[in-house]
Amino acid sequence: MFISSTTIRVRYAETDQMGVVYHGNYFAWFEYARAEAIREMGLTYADMEKMGIIMPVIDVHARFLRPARYDELVTVKTMLKELPLHHKIEFHHEVYNEKEQLLTTGRIILYFMDKTTGHRSTMPESLRQQLEKYFQ
Amino acid sequence: MFISSTTIRVRYAETDQMGVVYHGNYFAWFEYARAEAIREMGLTYADMEKMGIIMPVIDVHARFLRPARYDELVTVKTMLKELPLHHKIEFHHEVYNEKEQLLTTGRIILYFMDKTTGHRSTMPESLRQQLEKYFQ
Amino acid sequence: MFISSTTIRVRYAETDQMGVVYHGNYFAWFEYARAEAIREMGLTYADMEKMGIIMPVIDVHARFLRPARYDELVTVKTMLKELPLHHKIEFHHEVYNEKEQLLTTGRIILYFMDKTTGHRSTMPESLRQQLEKYFQ
Amino acid sequence: MFISSTTIRVRYAETDQMGVVYHGNYFAWFEYARAEAIREMGLTYADMEKMGIIMPVIDVHARFLRPARYDELVTVKTMLKELPLHHKIEFHHEVYNEKEQLLTTGRIILYFMDKTTGHRSTMPESLRQQLEKYFQ
Numbered sequence: 001m002f003i004s005s006t007t008i009r010v011r012y013a014e015t016d017q018m019g020v021v022y023h024g025n026y027f028a029w030f031e032y033a034r035a036e037a038i039r040e041m042g043l044t045y046a047d048m049e050k051m052g053i054i055m056p057v058i059d060v061h062a063r064f065l066r067p068a069r070y071d072e073l074v075t076v077k078t079m080l081k082e083l084p085l086h087h088k089i090e091f092h093h094e095v096y097n098e099k100e101q102l103l104t105t106g107r108i109i110l111y112f113m114d115k116t117t118g119h120r121s122t123m124p125e126s127l128r129q130q131l132e133k134y135f136q
Numbered sequence: 137m138f139i140s141s142t143t144i145r146v147r148y149a150e151t152d153q154m155g156v157v158y159h160g161n162y163f164a165w166f167e168y169a170r171a172e173a174i175r176e177m178g179l180t181y182a183d184m185e186k187m188g189i190i191m192p193v194i195d196v197h198a199r200f201l202r203p204a205r206y207d208e209l210v211t212v213k214t215m216l217k218e219l220p221l222h223h224k225i226e227f228h229h230e231v232y233n234e235k236e237q238l239l240t241t242g243r244i245i246l247y248f249m250d251k252t253t254g255h256r257s258t259m260p261e262s263l264r265q266q267l268e269k270y271f272q
Numbered sequence: 273m274f275i276s277s278t279t280i281r282v283r284y285a286e287t288d289q290m291g292v293v294y295h296g297n298y299f300a301w302f303e304y305a306r307a308e309a310i311r312e313m314g315l316t317y318a319d320m321e322k323m324g325i326i327m328p329v330i331d332v333h334a335r336f337l338r339p340a341r342y343d344e345l346v347t348v349k350t351m352l353k354e355l356p357l358h359h360k361i362e363f364h365h366e367v368y369n370e371k372e373q374l375l376t377t378g379r380i381i382l383y384f385m386d387k388t389t390g391h392r393s394t395m396p397e398s399l400r401q402q403l404e405k406y407f408q
Numbered sequence: 409m410f411i412s413s414t415t416i417r418v419r420y421a422e423t424d425q426m427g428v429v430y431h432g433n434y435f436a437w438f439e440y441a442r443a444e445a446i447r448e449m450g451l452t453y454a455d456m457e458k459m460g461i462i463m464p465v466i467d468v469h470a471r472f473l474r475p476a477r478y479d480e481l482v483t484v485k486t487m488l489k490e491l492p493l494h495h496k497i498e499f500h501h502e503v504y505n506e507k508e509q510l511l512t513t514g515r516i517i518l519y520f521m522d523k524t525t526g527h528r529s530t531m532p533e534s535l536r537q538q539l540e541k542y543f544q
């Protein structure tokens with residue numbers, strides 16, 4: 001399993017009038033955390049796009065257990081539980097507050113897609129090589 | 137079953153550099169469509185909050201089948217497949233483009249919560265009475 | 273002068289924990305209102321992009337006089353006070369609530385830019401012809 | 409003068425189909441940078457709200473000179489050029505990319521407001537004492 005962790009300071013813009021973070025805003029956090037996870041592997045998602053691979057999100061599931069609040073420093077964990085097969089990759093996320101309470105869980109499935117043709121593609125070889133280390 | 141339909145014009149702000157609507161932005165559309173659905177029942181979610189009931193989102197699932205693009209007029213369908221029991225309510229959403237292609241499906245579970253105490257609550261009686269008509 | 277008006281229902285996602293619309297969210301409303309204004313002239317901004325002209329925003333000024341609140345139906349007025357010269361176009365916006373109270377004023381300057389070269393461009397001739405009617 | 413600096417990694421969610429950061433998203437960056445600036449003074453904006461002072465934004469001006477792009481690590485400078493008098497405070501912001509190119513400038517005026525009454529208020533004494541050090 002590959003695990004990565006990053007922190008995010010909650011912005012005022014991310015709250016709603018319930019006084020907590022709006023549910024739709026967690027997906028930008030997950031995306032940010034995935035980008036940091038890929039960076040830890042020595043690659044960037046931005047590079048992947050330059051190589052012609054885009055990764056559209058095709059399926060998301062999230063559970064909101066406790067609210068995140070303005071100015072909290074939340075930790076977003078990103079987990080890859082299995083080496084991606086074929087065209088899809090599945091990330092798991094967990095969001096914790098400073099008291100280490102689990103706030104939110106997420107599961108995001110993305111597709112490897114050729115930017116030019118719009119057809120499905122596979123994980124870039126450089127990323128696969130990095131990832132294989134975590135699954136042996 | 138209760139079904140409601142509303143249209144939304146895609147904003148530039150909602151696109152990302154992939155040239156399509158960012159996945160996290162669909163949740164604001166679903167929320168807007170639920171508010172319109174409740175309005176059709178003769179009530180507003182804003183009124184519910186004034187009555188002391190808030191409805192935090194506790195679980196979301198969405199599948200992204202085809203992208204939505206800038207300036208498209210999408211139709212968001214909102215469905216209530218069963219009368220809510222106890223503290224939760226489950227909405228289903230479908231997003232269609234102008235060619236009537238299904239772009240996205242969503243399932244959103246919300247909680248009825250007492251705004252003052254933060255404890256779980258039940259559906260306001262006025263909303264239940266409106267809804268019961270659709271489930272007989 | 274060219275004047276156009278459009279309405280927007282305030283989304284929950286657009287509020288913050290102050291219980292009002294977050295100031296940064298008005299710019300997406302202005303952008304939506306500009307797109308509707310251009311549509312009234314018989315063209316769309318989406319078409320302009322397809323013709324190879326993009327319009328990046330280069331300068332904004334907004335004053336927030338009164339807050340907009342969740343579920344309000346606000347009216348966004350878009351005004352073009354003079355025919356654009358050269359590479360820039362300047363729009364003025366006013367946001368009103370249902371009581372016709374002025375909530376916000378905005379002034380947005382955009383650039384006509386060639387999408388391919390990134391160099392400055394001029395207003396498409398088809399848009400200029402439409403606009404000239406309002407300035408004679 | 410008081411100057412503070414903070415860095416922000418550009419999120420995919422913040423880009424639009426022009427391939428650059430959407431202009432409306434800079435205001436959340438400015439807000440984040442102001443919160444970090446206040447934290448450097450030994451206070452937090454979150455604390456101020458708990459003390460009953462809210463700070464609605466009443467006037468913004470921003471110029472967009474160069475685009476910010478996905479995954480760039482931008483630096484947001486926050487400057488207070490004079491000690492706030494009475495009810496208002498004026499912050500200046502500058503956004504730089506990793507090549508130290510100036511991308512954006514902003515000027516944001518906020519109001520000190522009593523959260524309970526909605527009337528104008530003044531800067532909390534604890535914040536004034538911290539700030540005075542920079543203006544002697």
